[in-house]
Amino acid sequence: MKTSLAIPVTQIEQSRLPEIDFSNLAFGRVISDHMFVADYRNGEWTDLRIEPYAPLELSPANAALHYGQSIFEGLKAYRNDKGEVLVFRADANARRLNESASRMCMPALPEEIFMEGLTQLIDLDKNWVPSAKGSSLYIRPFMFAMDNYIGVKPSDTYRFIIFTCPVGAYYSKPVNVKVETYWTRATEGGTGAAKTAGNYAASLYPALQAQKEGFDQLLWTDGKSHSKIEESGTMNVMFKIKDTLITAPTHTGTILKGITRDSVIQLAKDWSEPLEERFLNVSELQEALENGTLEEAFGVGTAATIAHIAKIQVNGKTYTLPEKGSDAFSNRILRELDGIKYGEISDPHQWIIKI
Known part of the structure; x- marks a missing residue:
């Protein structure tokens, strides 16, 4: 360059x-x-x-x-x-x-x-x-x-x-997460959308308590009602329910505008994957876990890239997600991102800068 x-x-x-x-x-x-x-x-x-x-x-x-x-x-x-x-x-x-x-x-x-x-x-x-x-x-x-x-x-x-x-x-194996319905990461009007040190400092204590219970990360919920899934501690989060990819929107100012998140959304659109940028209710997540319609859950971020979620605890009950096959969306998107990042496949959106 x-x-x-x-x-x-x-x-x-x-x-x-x-x-x-x-x-x-x-x-x-x-x-x-x-x-x-x-x-x-x-x-x-x-x-x-x-x-x-x-x-x-x-x-x-x-x-x-x-x-x-x-x-x-x-x-x-x-x-x-x-x-x-x-x-x-x-x-x-x-x-x-x-x-x-x-x-x-x-x-x-x-x-x-x-x-x-x-x-x-x-x-x-x-x-x-x-x-x-x-x-x-x-x-x-x-x-x-x-x-x-x-x-x-x-x-x-x-x-x-x-x-x-x-x-x-960053993660050597799939992660276990807990839905957090007491502690708050960010609220509307706060600094949740800024990548500022204080946001991470405020998250350390509740994350540590979850780690003592055997969880790798929290799934943060909204600060008003704790009824809507927002993001995870080190990454945005995505769910695939009934063939549709669901991820929280960023317009509230409480969620970091993840660059890996944006990349996954763009590739999903390229592939014509059903996609909804909306809040997933905690009750909706639990229902999907109960009836088996939650096909995949994964974090997306620079450090983690794609972090598969193996277990989710909701309201004190822990659910184990099905193992992912090679054709699962999260595995396909991981291969696609890696292929672009390592220069193995074409870069249609010109995301790569060669030094």
Whole structure:
């Protein structure tokens, strides 16, 4: 990919690459050599640079630590059979970052800076992109307040960083989930649609309680009545009932506009699959589980890609879903997405950027 921004690069003195066991990658634990950094001050983004990945020096009065102005994104790069590096839908992440920034009173980041910083960083650290199928380079762009000031107001200064991690699969097996009808992730008028750190902090306690009961994730319900399924902890969620794919809409502002979700919806439309973007009632879900009309349930997200759901607990009763055959929609969509991401099949919607 051609670049237009001249971004200064300070390379690490000695790469940590020879130390890495690429056959045993824990998700998010191994960090690549470099990071892209940009600072916002006096009303503009400045001091763009790529430098060695290293700890940050922050004031104890840093505004993000006290008042939570922090947003992030997640996307992946893949290595194809030719050794080329392919990035999936980075432009969509750039747009969503700015939607989160707007909600959190943070400055927009020009898409050119996002894309140039990302592509030049990955080109520099391209040897960190795993080659094994099922592995990828996870990319974490994020922005946070930099004012050193104790006062409740939007910061005047910000920092944007991108770093990367070689990763294996997020979920190694199908997941068990529990429908949450007490705790609330998001409500209308809140920050549920923003990819902001506070949303995840608020979800940790109820998720931990569910994990103690043997569940991997929660299925969050709406904050008003707890009667409608919204999304899961790390992903949007989809159900196939009576041959129809059902997933919650995003217009309420309580659900993250997932890029994998959007990709699955687009492919389902390409295939003329029956599709309904609507809320699934908890009672409707339980009825479908009772009478066997729930054919599939799965999460969709950047980290998980497609996470098959094996068990669902509703109102204290746990149901086991039928095993998925190779022709199940979730398996077909997983093969299609992987084929596009690894450059094995055509990319009709031009989702791939080649580094």
